[in-house]
Amino acid sequence: MHQAVAVTGMRRARYLGLQKTHLEHVLSAVALNLIRLDAWWNGHPLDRTRVSHLARLDLSLAA
DSSP, X not given: OHHHHHXXXXXSOSSOSHHHXXXXXXXXHHHXXXXXXXXXXXXXOSSOOOOOHXXXXXXXXXX
């Protein structure tokens, strides 16, 4: 959800009317999917992945 708000500004609809708002949401979803596909094809992660508490504990014990 953060990506949708940050990239496309989906917090507020730009247009009035159900059809225009629906079209805006569909086009925003397409844009997000294209951004994600581009990142996947180029091997760039969109964000850091979460490391669980157990994994962090395991890493600290290994050192």
